[in-house]
Amino acid sequence: xxxxxxxxxxxxxxxxxxxxxxxxxxxxxxxxxxxxxxxxxxxxxxxxxxxxxxxxxxxxxxxxxxxxxxxxxxxxxxxxxxxxxxxxxxxxxxxxxxxxxxxxxxxxxxxxxxxxxxxxxxxxxxxxxxxxxxxxxxxxxx
Amino acid sequence: xxxxxxxxxxxxxxxxxxxxxxxxxxxxxxxxxxxxxxxxxxxxxxxxxxxxxxxxxxxxxxxxxxxxxxxxxxxxxxxxxxxxxxxxxxxxxxxxxxxxxxxxxxxxxxxxxxxxxxxxxxxxxxxxxxxxxxxxxxxxxxxxxxxxxxxxxxxxxxxxxxxxxxxxxxxxxxxxxxxxxxxxxxxxxxxxxxxxxxxxxxxxxxxxxxxxxxxxxxxxxxxxxxxxxxxxxxxxxxxxxxxxxxxxxxxxxxxxxxxxxxxxxxxxxxxxxxxxxxxxxxxxxxxxxxxxxxxxxxxxxxxxxxxxxxxxxxxxxxxxxxxxxxxxxxxxxxxxxxxxxxxxxxxxxxxxxxxxxxxxxxxxxxxxxxxxxxxxxxxxxxxxxxxxxxxxxxxxxxxxxxxxxxxxxxxxxxxxxxxxxxxxxxxxxxxxxxxxxxxxxxxxxxxxxxxxxxxxxxxxxxxxxxxxxxxxxxxxxxxxxxxxxxxxxxxxxxxxxxxxxxxxxxxxxxxxxxxxxxxxxxxxxxxxxxxxxxxxxxxxxxxxxxxxxxxxxxxxxxxxxxxxxxxxxxxxxxxxxxxxxxxxxxxxxxxxxxxxxxxxxxxxxxxxxxxxxxxxxxxxxxxxxxx
Numbered sequence: 001x002x003x004x005x006x007x008x009x010x011x012x013x014x015x016x017x018x019x020x021x022x023x024x025x026x027x028x029x030x031x032x033x034x035x036x037x038x039x040x041x042x043x044x045x046x047x048x049x050x051x052x053x054x055x056x057x058x059x060x061x062x063x064x065x066x067x068x069x070x071x072x073x074x075x076x077x078x079x080x081x082x083x084x085x086x087x088x089x090x091x092x093x094x095x096x097x098x099x100x101x102x103x104x105x106x107x108x109x110x111x112x113x114x115x116x117x118x119x120x121x122x123x124x125x126x127x128x129x130x131x132x133x134x135x136x137x138x139x140x141x142x
Numbered sequence: 143x144x145x146x147x148x149x150x151x152x153x154x155x156x157x158x159x160x161x162x163x164x165x166x167x168x169x170x171x172x173x174x175x176x177x178x179x180x181x182x183x184x185x186x187x188x189x190x191x192x193x194x195x196x197x198x199x200x201x202x203x204x205x206x207x208x209x210x211x212x213x214x215x216x217x218x219x220x221x222x223x224x225x226x227x228x229x230x231x232x233x234x235x236x237x238x239x240x241x242x243x244x245x246x247x248x249x250x251x252x253x254x255x256x257x258x259x260x261x262x263x264x265x266x267x268x269x270x271x272x273x274x275x276x277x278x279x280x281x282x283x284x285x286x287x288x289x290x291x292x293x294x295x296x297x298x299x300x301x302x303x304x305x306x307x308x309x310x311x312x313x314x315x316x317x318x319x320x321x322x323x324x325x326x327x328x329x330x331x332x333x334x335x336x337x338x339x340x341x342x343x344x345x346x347x348x349x350x351x352x353x354x355x356x357x358x359x360x361x362x363x364x365x366x367x368x369x370x371x372x373x374x375x376x377x378x379x380x381x382x383x384x385x386x387x388x389x390x391x392x393x394x395x396x397x398x399x400x401x402x403x404x405x406x407x408x409x410x411x412x413x414x415x416x417x418x419x420x421x422x423x424x425x426x427x428x429x430x431x432x433x434x435x436x437x438x439x440x441x442x443x444x445x446x447x448x449x450x451x452x453x454x455x456x457x458x459x460x461x462x463x464x465x466x467x468x469x470x471x472x473x474x475x476x477x478x479x480x481x482x483x484x485x486x487x488x489x490x491x492x493x494x495x496x497x498x499x500x501x502x503x504x505x506x507x508x509x510x511x512x513x514x515x516x517x518x519x520x521x522x523x524x525x526x527x528x529x530x531x532x533x534x535x536x537x538x539x540x541x542x543x544x545x546x547x548x549x550x551x552x553x554x555x556x557x558x559x560x561x562x563x564x565x566x567x568x569x570x571x572x573x574x575x576x577x578x579x580x581x582x583x584x585x586x587x588x589x590x591x592x593x594x595x596x597x598x599x600x601x602x603x604x605x606x607x608x609x610x611x612x613x614x615x616x617x618x619x620x621x622x623x624x625x626x627x628x629x630x631x632x633x634x635x636x637x638x639x640x641x642x643x644x645x646x647x648x649x650x651x652x653x654x655x656x657x658x659x660x661x662x663x664x665x666x667x668x669x670x671x672x673x674x675x676x677x678x679x680x681x682x683x684x685x686x687x688x689x690x691x692x693x694x695x696x697x698x699x700x701x702x703x704x705x706x707x708x709x710x711x712x713x714x715x716x717x718x719x720x721x722x723x724x725x726x727x728x729x730x731x732x733x734x735x736x737x738x739x740x741x742x743x744x745x746x747x748x749x750x751x752x753x754x755x756x757x758x759x760x761x762x763x764x765x766x767x768x769x
Contacts, residue, residue: 023456026463058438089447101745106678110494112451115459128677130685135492138548140689 009030009126012055013039014046015088016065020111024059026057027115034122043067050080056126062089062096070103077104084125088118094139097132107131149176149194149267154184154210155228156203164228164259181205185213188220194267200229200241204478208244215245220271222325224266226250239391297328300355300388301345304328314371314394315754316363328434329392334360334368352377352386358395368401426608429608432583440497447494458484486521493522496552508547509656513537513580519552523576526556527563530570536577544578545654546633554588554629557622558649562592565647571592586655591648596639606641626651667756670707673697679726679742683709686752707755711741725756 011034013021021039028034037053040046043064050058058076062069071087084106089096092110100108109121113133125131132140151173155161158179176191178184181202188196192512196214227241238249247266250259270697287294293311295302303326311319315329325331333341337359344697348355354376360368375390421648461484465477496519516537527533544551559574566572572593580586597605597612604610608624630637630651641647670692674680684694692707702708709724724737739747739756 016454018457020456023459023463027459029462032468090452098488098745101682104678106681110451111455112488112495113455114209114488115455115462117402118455129683131680140685 008035008054009122010035010037010053010056011059011122012037012049012053012057013059013088014043014064015039015059016041017061024115024118026083028122029121031119036097038101043069043072046072047076047079050076050083055083056079057122058083058085059088059122060085062087062091062100066077070099073100073103073105086125086131092136097136097139101130109133110135148172148174149271150176150191151177151198151263152178152184152187152193153204154178154181154196154207155199156180156201157199167248167256167259168197168263170265173263179203181207181210184210186620188214192220193223194270195263196223196225197263198225198227198246200227200232201239207447208241211241211244211246221245222270222277224248224270226262226266228252229256230700290302290391291390293329294597295328295390295392296387297390298387300349301327301342302331311392314392315361316369316371317366329361332361332363334362336360346374348377351460358399368396370396423727443494443497447491447496450491450494454484454488454491458488466590489518489521490525493519493552496549497522497556508550508656509545509659510545510548510551511658512542512544515548516578517549519555522552523555523559526560527574528567528573531563531566532573533559534573534575536575536579538580538586541658542578542580542586543656544588545656546629546635550629550633554626554651555590556589557604557750561622561649562590562594562647566592580655581652584655586653588625588651588653589648590759593646596643596647597639598643602639602641606637661737665748667691668705669693669695669703670709671695671697671700671702671710673708673710674726675711676742679711682745682748683726683752684726686749687756690752690756692756709752723753724751 011025011028013036015021018039020039021041021044025036025039028036030052037055038049040049043066046058060069060072069087073087076083077085085104086107086109087096087100087105088109088111090111092108092112097108107119107121107130109131111118113135117133121133122130123131151168152176153161153168153175155164157178161177165177168175176193181204184196184198194380196211198207198210201212206415207227207229211227214220214223214225224247225245227246228246228250229237233251238251241249243312247269248262250262254262287308288310290308290310293314294306294308295304295311297305304323307322307328308565309319311317311322311329315332317329323330330341330387341357341359344355354374356372356374358370358372361371362368371392373390373392374394375388377386378389379386407675412522429663435695457588458481461477461481465474465481503574505558516535524533546554555576562574574590574592576588576590577635578586578588590659594688601612604612606627610624626649627637630653633653635651635653638650638652639647656720667690670687672680672683672694674683680696687707687709695702695706697710705722707722707724709726711726724739725737726741726743727740728741729738737751739751743751
């Protein structure tokens with residue numbers, strides 16, 4: 001599962017913290033194996049962007065202004081089975097992770113973990129596993 | 143005038159003509175007249191008719207009028223009936239004197255004019271009636287006075303002997319009225335020494351001013367008991383105008399005074415109770431405010447930790463990008479230094495978020511490895527100790543797992559260290575030592591010791607109580623140690639406080655150890671082969687199985703070991719069925735040894751089913767005699 005896929009993993013990032021999305025773009029570019037499709041700082045155009053770009057993974061901030069990310073997940077998940085939605089948040093609690101998984105998410109990455117952990121989480125999801133970072137995985141086992 | 147109101151006159155004379163003449167005169171004057179001719183007849187008529195007045199001839203054939211009068215006056219039943227002697231022969235002064243001294247009320251000497259006869263009889267009847275009324279009134283008064291709930295009395299000299307006291311005095315003073323009347327000061331002889339002076343002063347005042355007087359004092363009964371008496375007395379002017387006499391009324395008010403005392407006591411008790419309850423309400427308000435403030439601080443800590451984490455991630459990403467570039471070595475050194483600071487900040491943020499979590503909600507099987515935990519929380523713990531104090535730690539050299547949530551462990555250490563730091567805040571220097579050591583294979587001891595001022599026995603005993611604090615409000619909530627106590631109890635541990643003034647304090651916590659949950663002693667607990675079409679469901683199942691230390695293989699890409707667990711989304715694809723199967727197929731059909739969940743199970747459903755399957759197999763395998 002840790003082997004790099006032959007095709008780059010295409011990522012669409014949804015986060016209103018542009019400093020973070022820019023840093024992540026740089027990190028993914030540096031590490032390679034990813035295709036940065038862009039970032040959205042609000043969710044109004046998310047559906048249209050997924051339709052157009054068909055990303056492998058949408059990294060979705062849990063605390064987006066406007067519509068709840070959990071609502072978006074249950075709406076978009078069934079429409080786009082080829083796109084795997086991973087939650088990305090500084091709020092990491094066991095019940096939030098379970099709610100995300102029940103809603104169809106493929107993973108839950110904590111913003112408090114290291115850049116490498118976040119990248120590994122994305123690779124795990126692309127390889128067909130659920131994706132977590134150490135902090136969110138720790139809560140699963142507690 | 144009705145018959146009832148008309149007076150009856152008995153006319154006694156043996157001389158018929160004279161008797162007739164007098165009777166006629168009296169009848170005309172509207173009296174009822176009965177007649178008698180002899181002394182014997184006269185006495186019989188008096189017994190029978192109770193006349194208002196007797197007109198008695200002195201000379202009677204059988205006995206003298208004086209004798210008849212003597213008999214009338216000596217009988218208590220008739221003694222009040224006025225008797226008027228009449229005589230034509232016994233007219234001398236000695237005769238008249240004899241008659242009047244013998245008890246007669248009048249003496250008429252014949253001949254008497256009709257007017258004088260009627261006037262004399264009229265005057266005596268009026269007197270008789272007045273007397274009877276007075277006697278009747280006296281009787282009523284006696285009954286009334288006797289029924290009063292207390293002693294009515296009369297005296298000429300206030301504070302001196304009594305000339306009258308009602309019988310009820312015995313109920314009040316425990317001595318009969320006769321005895322009281324015989325004493326020079328009445329019942330005042332028995333006034334308690336403590337009240338005597340005050341009473342005498344008031345009596346003297348009343349006498350001097352000839353004014354009504356009222357006083358409550360204590361008297362001693364013959365049986366030694368003390369009774370309260372309320373005494374009211376009023377001066378009454380004498381008829382002869384020479385000064386006053388006193389009429390009083392005294393009652394036993396012991397019960398009333400006792401009731402008043404009880405009421406006063408109850409009132410005091412109620413007032414004390416109100417004060418106490420008010421204080422309790424005030425305290426619970428304060429505690430509520432503290433709890434709210436604490437919750438607000440928790441939210442603040444969580445928010446701060448969260449924001450710090452969010453800010454740090456892009457910083458670290460940029461830092462790593464920089465570090466991957468070809469840079470001069472001194473620049474790399476600077477970057478390493480920044481990286482170390484970032485790492486420290488990240489742990490600090492993590493610690494802050496952990497402090498804000500509700501530690502009591504973590505699962506019962508939660509565990510934490512001491513050394514890993516220490517590395518993670520030490521920045522937070524160090525950051526809260528004032529500069530002049532030194533924090534040192536001792537952790538076990540080999541991995542040591544403690545049966546407690548990471549958050550709970552952090553909150554325990556945080557509060558114990560903060561408590562120690564607060565105790566030593568005013569000291570120039572001091573040290574706090576955090577130590578976690580295994581005691582045996584089952585238990586470990588977490589201790590926090592300080593070189594602070596120590597606690598008195600009272601404080602030591604109470605320090606784990608909620609809201610108990612020795613520090614000023616605003617510095618302390620009094621909840622830190624109570625929180626620790628609760629968390630230790632939740633983890634089924636014990637807490638011991640060793641402290642004495644000037645000897646420092648050691649909190650010793652005994653917690654349970656547990657085996658390393660990450661490295662099962664006998665390798666993987668088994669192999670599972672997954673035959674599930676939906677990729678995400680497959681990923682979820684795989685995740686749960688791996689957490690149970692089961693190796694996961696995908697159907698079709700490998701061999702299926704004979705004893706493998708099988709998880710499939712259709713029973714058709716399950717070649718052989720054993721007790722090691724979990725089906726995700728929405729079917730409600732029950733098959734022995736087959737675990738079922740919906741095709742798209744909820745996380746918790748899946749977790750429970752995987753656990754049930756793996757654990758039941760483990761048990762059956764352990765009890766199988768042929769491995």
